[in-house]
Amino acid sequence: MTEITGRTRVFAILADPIAQVKAPQGLNRLMAERGVDGVMVPLHVAAADLPTVVAGLRATQSFGGAIVTVPHKTAIVPLLDAVSDAARLVGAVNAVRREPDGRLVGEILDGAGFVAGLRAAGHDPRGASAYLAGAGGAANAIAFALAEAGVGRLTVHNRTPARVEDLFARLRRLHPALPLASAADPAGHDLVVNATSLGLRPDDPLPLDPAGLAAGQLVAEIIMQPAKTPLLAAAAARGCRTHPGLPMLEGQLALMADFLRMRP
Amino acid sequence: MTEITGRTRVFAILADPIAQVKAPQGLNRLMAERGVDGVMVPLHVAAADLPTVVAGLRATQSFGGAIVTVPHKTAIVPLLDAVSDAARLVGAVNAVRREPDGRLVGEILDGAGFVAGLRAAGHDPRGASAYLAGAGGAANAIAFALAEAGVGRLTVHNRTPARVEDLFARLRRLHPALPLASAADPAGHDLVVNATSLGLRPDDPLPLDPAGLAAGQLVAEIIMQPAKTPLLAAAAARGCRTHPGLPMLEGQLALMADFLRMRP
Missing domain, CATH: 3.40.50.10860 (Leucine Dehydrogenase, chain A, domain 1)
Structure with missing residues (x-):
């Protein structure tokens, strides 16, 4: 400096x-x-x-x-x-x-940075089925960026369903043809993203049920510290590829x- | 860093x-x-x-x-x-x-730093007759520090005489025996200090009349930039030793x- x-x-x-x-x-x-x-x-x-x-x-x-x-x-x-x-x-x-x-x-x-980080690591989200945990500020930004990047469908999970519906209402204004779903289970999605702050503190619960994770999925974080969150550890243990928060x-x-x- | x-x-x-x-x-x-x-x-x-x-x-x-x-x-x-x-x-x-x-x-x-800077340059103010231009925050601090350092007498100049009298009233509480005077002319003082902000901008007037400066006096600044203020230039031209603002x-x-x- x-x-x-x-x-x-x-x-x-x-x-x-x-x-x-x-x-x-x-x-x-x-x-x-x-x-x-x-x-x-x-x-x-x-x-x-x-x-x-x-x-x-x-x-x-x-x-x-x-x-x-x-x-x-x-x-x-x-x-x-x-x-x-x-x-x-x-x-x-x-x-x-x-x-x-x-x-x-x-x-x-955030959203443009997240997608740029995915692409830089060789993961183009175009056409993928995407699952997003969270409906806060970062999750909103990533949802819009994933829609802009051309994901095939988008599932969002949040403890408060009204926040998901609110996000969907705004997403539909810009992307009326994108299939949207509100569901807790990440199973069956190519790309699984944690866009909550769960994982920042050591005693946080996981942002999603890891039983729905399996080989073939890419599990991505937005949390930068710790680099290996409990979610990424659980995903790796189940054979998923992982993408940490720093590239965002x-x-x-x-x-x-x-x-x-x-x-x- | x-x-x-x-x-x-x-x-x-x-x-x-x-x-x-x-x-x-x-x-x-x-x-x-x-x-x-x-x-x-x-x-x-x-x-x-x-x-x-x-x-x-x-x-x-x-x-x-x-x-x-x-x-x-x-x-x-x-x-x-x-x-x-x-x-x-x-x-x-x-x-x-x-x-x-x-x-x-x-x-x-400020005051303790000013006196420390004077001493580091070999100028002990003990016993000196001192002239101070200004009665603002820095001037107040320097007046108290000069009194604490043992100057023999102190003259203060300010456009608003009431501010000088106010400073004197507070000085006398701590230093009742120190001779104090309110006067514009720096002539006859061992140490002449500019404690106003005049000199910070190129078109400022001088803080005191340089006709009262002569060889044998030490003229000191609190302004750091420019290092050579118009006052220090005028003092040097009249044979005074000068002490810039940075040592404070x-x-x-x-x-x-x-x-x-x-x-x-």
Whole structure:
């Protein structure tokens, strides 16, 4: 990293918990490679404090923007001045840019990053039958990106069926021909994705019943730390191929840097 | 600097303008030498936005504290939960520590740093006749530190005489025997100090009339950028020794790091 001076632009990642985030390492390395005078730092912000912290960042003229992750992706939307059409439909953002006049603009890059990470590992989701655990911010983004990438059908599982129906209603607006189902069992799907935060803490339950996993399936995570979640361990034990969470971040680092205008 | 991760503590300097600040370079170097997992970044904050930004920093659990400089040193005092006795008497702080429970505690280190910088350059102020331009936050801190260091008499100049009288009333509480005078002319003083922000911008007027400067005097600045202010240039042209602003920061880097608990 180049030396931080009074002219350095400051970027942040907003998260709770914070210790496991990887965006500072990735984006600081990318800025160094690009010759950008900027630095990304970790801001540990509890859910209840998000409006206060966002107000402070909006008022900080050297603040260039933030990556936003659990638990803030949906809660931050009404605090912003504008969001992209994709972010509005998904109902979440994971990147916020501060314009020179202080306006905060949000974008969702999770889904595109997840698909880019799958493709970089040799897994094209086109035509696949896909199963998604979760209906939160990241799950919404991945559902839209998988539909955009041309999956053949999509099953979504969430403890609260109303959240699945709400996601489906929005998906149908953009992808009316895509077959959608709400079901708990991942059996019979080519691609199984955990898009919940279950697995982040050691005592979390599994996000889905591993009895429905079998050889031939690809099981993918969005959790980056630990790299081998209990779900991926269970999937590997049942003969599945696995895809960890880190490629989703790697797949969107360049997308994030461009959106945040990390330019020399 | 060591790599920034999700575990790195974040420190800031709050200023307007911001480009000239030197604390990030000095304290990031010091943290690297001490093996501290922390980073200091520049936050450009206008005076009107200070309460909003301070509220945001208070709510950020990975925020360790801030260096505070022009124009925030006095304005930030009522925004804090506690200040040291010295800071309360001076009416300004230049360092704020965030305690783990979110309480913000302020301290003033400018004066001690200024005197440490003078001594490191071989100039002991003990017994000297001293002239101080300014009666703001930094000037107050330096006045108390010069009194503590044992100057023989102290003259203060400010466009608003009431601010000088107010400073004197507080100085007399701690140093009742020190001769004090309010006067514009720096002539006849061993040590002449600019403790205003005049000289920060190219079109600023001089903080004092250079006709009162002559060989034998030491003329000192608190402005760090530019290193050679118009006042120092005028002083050198009249045969004075000069002392730039940077040693005041260097003199207090270790004091700042200790106060901000920059420890491995």
